[in-house]
Amino acid sequence: MTSVSEELGVRLPSVSGVIPGxxxxxxxxxxxxxxxxxxxxxxxxxxxxxxxxxxxxxxxxxxxxxxxxxxxxxxxxMTAGFGAALLGHSHPAVVEAVREQAGRMMHALGDVYPSAQKIALEARLASMAPWSARVILGLSGADAVEAALKTAALHTGRAGVLAFAGGYHGLSYGAVAACGYKLAFRAPFEGQLNSAVEFAPFPSGEQAREASERAVEAALARGRVGAVLVEPVQGRGGVVVPPAGFLAWLGERARAHGALLVVDEIYTGLGRTGARFRSVAEGADPDVIVLGKALGGGLPVSACLMREGVSRGWGDPDKEAIHTSTFLGNPLACAAALASLDALDAxxxxxxxxxxxxxxxxxxxxxxxxxxxxxxxxxxxxxxxxxxxxxxxxxxxxxxxxxxxxxxxxxxxxxxxxxxxxxxxxxxxxxxxxxxxxxxxxxxxxxxx
Ligand SMILES: Cc1ncc(COP(=O)(O)O)c(C=O)c1O
Missing domain, CATH: 3.90.1150.10 (Aspartate Aminotransferase, domain 1)
Structure with missing residues (x-):
């Protein structure tokens, strides 16, 4: 039996009266x-x-x-705060890292004068990637998706995105344009969204595979797709698992048509589905991987990991950092992510x-x-x-x-x-x-x- 005095974290529920009180x-x-x-x-x-x-x-x-x-x-x-608290809420090592960092410095100067924590996190994330990698940090999952879509546009010179029915990638404009989860998220803003997004059915099993593959082939053959954006398992879409080999096939077809495979591992990655990267464990060879949720152990931080070769598309555009923000690489969030990754990797x-x-x-x-x-x-x-x-x-x-x-x-x-x-x-x-x-x-x- 769990007693009421038992430590918060491992307690059974104790709810009384009307809810909400x-x-x-x-x-x-x-x-x-x-x-x-x-x-x-x-x-x-x-x-x-x-x-x-x-x-x-x-x-x-x-x-x-x-x-x-x-x-x-x-x-x-049972939601772990939308999946972010994979290690549990307020993991002691994350709390300690945040406390320590907050006492020293909470904010730095993003892309101009970064913090040591930002540099350490980028190095750490690059070392985790399946290839020689470059990193763009973000604040939310959608942020990392935006960075991934821009990366694909710069590398391929194509605005087109192939996404999947039922897919969810966040609600900022680049991401919501590729939202196959519900039309209601896109419809009111349609006029402001990327019109070069196409959707293919997401195969929920072997029997649905053929229709999906046909739609993917048709979209890629039109030659406008720069990014194929996919969740290794659709999360918000209802935990939909594609048949074995589908992700690897998708990557091959994308490459054959000059597009990048962008895998959204925001829900599936960092161990939740049993591997660091579900797509890689399933035999896929992505070009870009986006992470969020569990990365910060409760603090808002996300990351877009890209192959070294793909990152060259960013070049040195007009001597400006064309993708940055005030809180880029926020030291508090980076310290939390470093502690969180230590615990996740154990x-x-x-x-x-x-x-x-x-x-x-x-x-x-x-x-x-x-x-x-x-x-x-x-x-x-x-x-x-x-x-x-x-x-x-x-x-x-x-x-x-x-x-x-x-x-x-x-x-x-x-x-x-x-x-x-x-x-x-x-x-x-x-x-x-x-x-x-x-x-x-x-x-x-x-x-x-
Ligand atoms: C697979 C996936 N991608 C992207 C996002 C968007 O992340 P955020 O809500 O942090 O912007 C989510 C959020 O649930 C998600 O599940």
């Missing part, structure tokens, strides 16, 4: 008065769709697998990821085998799980809420919103896994399709 409710009320309505409207839409409250809780503390809300309720975060982290993935996978499969829970299927790649529910988005949202009330944070995903997406931290305990599976069984029974 009075403090969170007051904060959410304030949020709705001041935040751009586009960010809170989703809550209302979710309420309309599911018929249940979707008022958020407000996080105040997070450690390990636990988060605490403004009313003192304790949850287990052999015990790889075995912890493998053990947690095996235990959670087995336990989830046992839940799903139960009759009458109306689960269509479970997809698992390491610590990336998609539980496709019968009953569509309405049921997924209701299960999300039912799980929150039981103290477990989960997210809906998939193009149709019917996939419960789990991207837990690696240090999830056996007791937390057992508690989560019991809660999920209850929630699935309670929320019939």
């Amino acid at each position: 009075p403090r969170a409710s007051a904060l959410v009320e304030e949020l709705s008065r001041f935040e751009c309505p586009g960010l809170t409207a989703r809550r209302r839409r979710r309420e309309e769709v599911s018929g249940a409250s979707h008022d958020p809780i407000v996080w105040t503390h997070a450690r390990g697998a636990n988060v605490v809300d403004a009313d003192g309720n304790v949850y287990v975060d 052999p015990e982290t790889a075995s912890m990821i493998a053990q947690t993935a095996a235990l959670l996978g087995d336990s989830l499969r046992a839940v799903i085998r139960d009759e009458g829970l109306a689960v269509e299927d479970l997809t698992q790649v390491g610590l990336l799980f998609g539980v496709r529910l019968r009953g569509g988005v309405v049921r997924a949202l209701s299960v999300m809420r039912a799980m929150l009330l039981r103290g477990y944070v989960v997210l809906p995903g998939g193009v149709d919103g019917a996939v419960l997406t789990l991207t837990p931290p690696a240090m999830l305990s056996a007791a937390q896994i057992a508690g989560f599976c019991d809660a999920l069984r209850d929630a699935l029974r309670e929320v019939a399709p």
